[in-house]
Amino acid sequence: MYNLVYKSVANSLTSAQVDEILTESRNFNGKHDITGCLIYHDGFFVQYLEGDAEIVMALFEKIRVDTRHYEVILLSQGNIYSREFDTWSMAYLSDKLPNEAFQYIKLMVSPEFEIPDMSVIPNPTSKRFWLAAKNLLNKIGHDNFN
Numbered sequence: 001m002y003n004l005v006y007k008s009v010a011n012s013l014t015s016a017q018v019d020e021i022l023t024e025s026r027n028f029n030g031k032h033d034i035t036g037c038l039i040y041h042d043g044f045f046v047q048y049l050e051g052d053a054e055i056v057m058a059l060f061e062k063i064r065v066d067t068r069h070y071e072v073i074l075l076s077q078g079n080i081y082s083r084e085f086d087t088w089s090m091a092y093l094s095d096k097l098p099n100e101a102f103q104y105i106k107l108m109v110s111p112e113f114e115i116p117d118m119s120v121i122p123n124p125t126s127k128r129f130w131l132a133a134k135n136l137l138n139k140i141g142h143d144n145f146n
């Protein structure tokens with residue numbers, strides 16, 4: 001099982017365009033056993049992808065060149081023991097993030113975070129962050145976010 005996290009800057013998107021990304025993603029991911037979480041906050045995307053390594057990497061290559069965002073930067077990638085988002089073909093979090101989460105997202109999207117040696121291995125801090133995101137999704141329920 002493989003996990004990849006990147007950040008990017010969104011091109012100005014309408015909510016319909018974001019919905020379209022989610023529909024497309026859930027359709028493809030559902031068919032290819034990819035799960036994960038997309039965060040859209042303050043004009044930035046942060047996406048957590050997990051699944052078969054080859055499929056995840058091939059998908060990332062497609063996402064990387066998508067013109068709906070730019071400055072796509074890999075934050076971490078590596079093997080994981082089990083999925084975090086096993087019931088979500090692509091969970092989505094935007095405005096409903098808890099306050100604590102914003103600091104961490106700011107850190108993730110800030111240029112200072114781009115330390116090449118740090119960027120490869122999923123680390124305990126980021127694991128905590130994604131666990132918090134998952135707990136939040138569980139609280140909100142699956143009706144609006146799947």
Ligand SMILES: Cc1cc2nc3c(=O)[nH]c(=O)nc-3n(C[C@H](O)[C@H](O)[C@H](O)COP(=O)(O)O)c2cc1C
Nearest residue numbers: 021024025026028029045047062063066068069090
């Ligand atoms: C922020 C962002 C996240 C995306 N996430 C996914 C995803 O999880 N799965 C997916 O299939 N496509 C995702 N896409 C869409 C892909 O970039 C691409 O449009 C899609 O894979 C269709 O590519 P194709 O027409 O070459 O098959 C995402 C796009 C953006 C901008």
